Amino acid sequence: MKQFFVYVSLISLLVSSCKSSKYTDLGDGIYADIQTTKGDIVVKLNHKSTPVTVANFVSLAEGNSPYVNDEFKDKRYYDGLTFHRVMKDFMIQGGDPLANGTGGPGYKFKDEFVDSLKHTGKGILSMANPGPDSNGSQFFITHKETPWLDGKHTVFGEVVKGIDVLDTIANVKTLERDKPEVDVVMNKVEIIRNGKEAKKFDAVKIMSDYFVEAEKAIAAKAQFKADFVAEIDEQRQAAKETATGLRIYTLQEGTNEKPKIGQKVNVNYAGWLPNGDVFDTSEATIAKNFDNFQLINQMHRGVFEPAVMTCSPDAQLIAGFKEGLLSMNVGQKVRLFVPPHLGYGEQGGGPIPPNSELIFDLEILSIAE
Incomplete structure (x- = not known):
């Protein structure tokens, strides 16, 4: 009888191991x-x-x-x-x-x-x-x-x-x-x-x-964004205003070399809305601090690199961005506060709402060869 139970148990074990x-x-x-x-x-x-x-x-x-x-x-x-x-x-x-x-x-x-x-x-x-x-x-x-x-x-x-x-x-x-x-x-x-x-x-x-870490990341990004908004609010007041209404805040002094009209320059840039939402940047380290990193990553096809821009009054850039770029020396980094009339105006465009101020960080890295 004991032998029979052992046999039955073995059969049961084999069946259970195969039935999955x-x-x-x-x-x-x-x-x-x-x-x-x-x-x-x-x-x-x-x-x-x-x-x-x-x-x-x-x-x-x-x-x-x-x-x-x-x-x-x-x-x-x-x-x-x-x-x-x-x-x-x-x-x-x-x-x-x-x-x-x-x-x-x-x-x-x-x-x-x-x-x-x-x-x-x-x-x-x-x-x-x-x-x-x-x-x-x-x-x-x-x-x-x-x-x-x-x-x-x-x-x-x-x-x-x-x-x-x-x-x-x-x-x-x-x-x-x-x-x-x-x-x-x-x-x-x-x-x-x-x-x-x-x-x-x-x-x-x-x-x-995953969800525990995701909640932590959301909280960290929210705090980063709040701190950033507070920072730009202070800098807006301290920025120098030009005759057009553009405000320029210097983040880093550059060299004495100023690009000539018509020269191309290598530029790192980032653009934000007043609420702290980034809408584009050439730097992955900046994009990763915000919720829409994957969207920006797709825009850049996974490749973040400085943009080559032409220093010219005829450059195809929004007015405030162009004015800021033309004011800069090589190595300089500035934060621009672009009023709507120097940006996308009443119509807005893409992620830019109508009548929105824009905040840009620009850094001229070098003259492009």
Whole structure:
């Protein structure tokens, strides 16, 4: 009888160790088995390179995220959702409870861009979002290479099984706004953990740690911004006013060398609104102090470097910026307070509201060769 119980126990152990996945050849790592009405797509998740993004996906899939809206609490978030947007030779997109591209779990989190993870071909799993650092639950799987999405959408996995299913979904008949005529449903998204390291991956803790640090960063940036606004308010009063109404505050004295009219100069610059919001800068160290760093980073395509500007009354620059630049020597750094009539005036432009003062830091580094 004792022998019988030992035998039964061994059988139970073997069964329990195999029942976690129907795939036995995946190797170590964390995988997501996306079981759809068209078949299964298995993706390997990049939990080492993009831990927060993977933790978000895993905690949503397993239904244990404490950060979702109440309607999603203790529910397997992705089960029953659809691929609401399908574009052949581009991508299939899902993960939206509203199925219209606007839904999410009730929170947003940062981008995790990694140089080695790109949209290099068919089967790349990436986060869908409306802009920088605004990820939620929506994701897409590429149907071909999409390099223009690099640096805008976080790549966090790749299809290892079910490419044929991806092809099938990508080729379904669609209606207006690329919505499939017949819903393609994710019946279940099952997370598979193979190996000791994968089993130790604590998605909820990773998300918890992220949000704690994110709150600290938000508070620090808010304080930095408040201090900066107080600083510029003082400097505005102390700045020298020109006949046009431009105010110039010297931050750093330069040399005796003054650029000649028509010469090109290398310039570091930064521009702010009066409330302390930065709208552009050539210096990454400045941009990183503000909430919209990713947006500015995208504007510069990830490359921050001095701008080459022409010292000329005919330069294509706003009047206040140009006046300030023409007043400077090499090595000098100034802070300009540009009134609306010397800036973008009543119409504003881009991130600049109508009738807004602008604050610019300018530093002429050298004469451009």
